[in-house]
Amino acid sequence: MNAIEVNKVRKVYNQRDVALDGVSFTIKEGESVVILGHNGSGKSTLFRTLTGFEEPTEGSVTLLGREVDPGKRRHLRETRKKVGMVFQAFGLVDNVSVFQNVLFGALGQVKFAPATYSLFASEALRTRAMECLDRVGLAHLSERRADRLSGGQKQRIAIARMLMQDPEIILADEPIASLDPKAGREVMDLLADIAAERNITLLMILHQIPIAKKYADRFIALKNGEVFADNNVSVIDEDFETALFGSEGPKDPPADEKPGSMEQEAKSL
Amino acid sequence: MSPTPPKRFEKPSIWSFILILVVLLFLVTGINNANITLSRVIGGVMNIGDFLAQAFPPDFSRIGPIMSAMVETFEMALVGTLAGVIISIPVALLSSRTTNSISFLRSLTRGAVTVMRTVPDLVWALLFVIAVGLGPFAGILTITIDTIGFCARFFSERIDELDKKPKEALESTGSGYFGVITGSVLPQATPSFVGTSLFALEKSIRGATVLGLVGAGGIGVELSAQMSLRNFDQALMIIIIILILVLVVENISQRIRAKYI
Incomplete structure (x- = not known):
């Protein structure tokens, strides 16, 4: 059975900003998949659409055989019960x-x-x-x-x-972006072990390519709101990274400029 | 030629000019109507001296009934504040954008809270004395309304500025509206709610001491009576006891806030 089905999802903000454009993929039960792409590529919007925090302008999302529809609150709550989320800022x-x-x-x-x-x-x-x-x-x-x-x-x-x-699905949205490397590895090991021992489908947004290659079997790369590549992580090489991120690697602001990071929280205290 | 510095004086717009004129007019007529003369100022100081001379030493002979009136005042403040705080929680949830997405309902509750806050407590007291008669019940109702006006506003502002991430995290577990409220909004806001409620209690104690002036129970009745009978030594004793109660409550409330919030 497919754990996650994303079918031609398009998300447009303010009738002109296209965040997702015809994104389609399916993820089988027990698969471990990473979403790659630099800021503004639509990763976060995709995650918010998967969990019903955003409604797709077109297309549909199905989790565990149940359609995700933010309009049907009760149905959405039932679907969410079996979907665990992990956030960058912990929540x-x-x-x-x-x-x-x-x-x-x-x-x-x-x-x-x-x-x-x-x-x-x-x-x-x-x-x-x-x-x-x-x-x-x-x-x-x-x-x-x-x-x-x-x-x-x-x-x-x-x-x-x-x-x-x-949970039967775990969605991890940049789970280690606010952590130091050692803590980050511990969290990733924990997530991967839990997913393996309980046959949980794991979908993650990650930034570091080596970590992605270590903890995922498959990657889906987003670029300008479209699926740029969908393949086994073993095919990721330097040429591919350059094609996806440009020559400077993953373009993300340093952790301390990101909302919700520990440094940011420390500054606001 | 060197560049010219900015003008020393910016010419006011016609509306600011009119506003300044109107305020000046009220100032002049206000001072004029108050009939302030040197002889009245001197007379006033003498009268205060006269009051103090008659008030000293304060008369503690009626300490028993005065203390029971003081206890009644404290109880009015406590009961009224507690009732107000309890009612303020749902009212604040209804008037906050985070917890109520129906804008019509939000405006309605916000409007009601504004009315409760802007009408002074003595006016509410007059109203409740007419409604439920003389005595502490009218005072309790007044303090309840006054507390809602104060607490519901600060509670809802606090709810609006809470970190939204825990709320979203709990929504993602499949929790319903009340689960999110009890699981993230209330626990996060509780320290601030407790602090605000303690402030409200201090405010209520001060308020409750004067509510008696319009017949809404408490020690104000005694004070008003002794002043009109010109028993200044008894009046001074009442003032001293009010001072002690307010200071004690403020002190305890400050210690609680410092320790827990």
Whole structure:
């Protein structure tokens, strides 16, 4: 079965800015795929369209056999329950505990939202949250406030929160762009291991080509909103990089100028 | 020839000129109508001296009933503020862009909050005394309305400036609207809500001490009575007790804020 089907998706902002133009691809269950392309190539828009945060102007997206339609809220929520997301900026609630953040991953599964509060959560849910924390190796930090963690730890907590969904697809949007190389490798190893052991489909946006080649089987390269290439990562060589990014390599601003990076957050404090 | 520096004085536009003229006119007539004369100023100082002479030493003989009026004042402030804070949370969620996408509903609640804030509390008190009669209930209702006007506004501004990423992260788990509110918006905003609520309590205590002047319960009734009876020594005692209560509450509230927020 195909986990992800993207069919002729076109996204136009303000009736003239074309972000995606006829993007089509399918990803099979258990595949590990990386999206490449420099800023403005449409990567982020593609991800937001996949998860229903943006509605495509034309075309359709299907996850796990269910069409993603932002207009049908209930249907969309059902689809999202099995799709785990990992973000560059982690998306943790800073002033509550690590354990509470992981429990919030179950918000889609409970009838009454306060049932995810540590105070009211069922014993089964609390146990499951600890198992998820244990899987990312941070069970010992369960009582710490989320803002007292390093970037790498935060991302692993975000992964634990996502595991609460028992996802069949993981969408990771630049998961290591705010991390130092060592923490980045740890997070990538963790994501890859989890995906492999549970046969989860993994779709990632990554910037460093070597990391992409190490952790993905296949890549989809976007250029000016169109699919520029879709192939096995082994074909990526210097000529290809030049063709995709130009002669200067991946064109992205340094991490400290990107919104949501740790440096940026540190400056705004 | 060297370049000419900018003019020393920019000629005001016709509208600023008219505005300045109108304000000046009110200033002159205001000072004129207040009938300020040197003899009145001197007389005023003498009268204050007279008041102080009669007020000292303050009369603590009626400390019992005064303290119970003070406790009533504090209770009015506490009950009214708590009610106001609880009502402010849904009102703030309704008037914030982040949590309410229906612009018509947003304008409606914002308008209501503005009315609550801009009408002074003594006017609300007069209204509630007519509605529910003399006594502390009218005072509690006044403080509730006053607190909503204050808290709902600051709560909703806080909600608007929250980091949106946790909200989006929880939406992506398939959580519904209330899940996102209880999971990201409320926990993120709680420290700020607590700080604002403590400010509201301080404000309410100060407000509650004068609500009695219009019959809405509390120690203001006593103060007003003793002043009109010219029992200045008792009046001074009441003023001292008000001062102590306000200072104690402000001090405790500051310590709580410093520790937790």
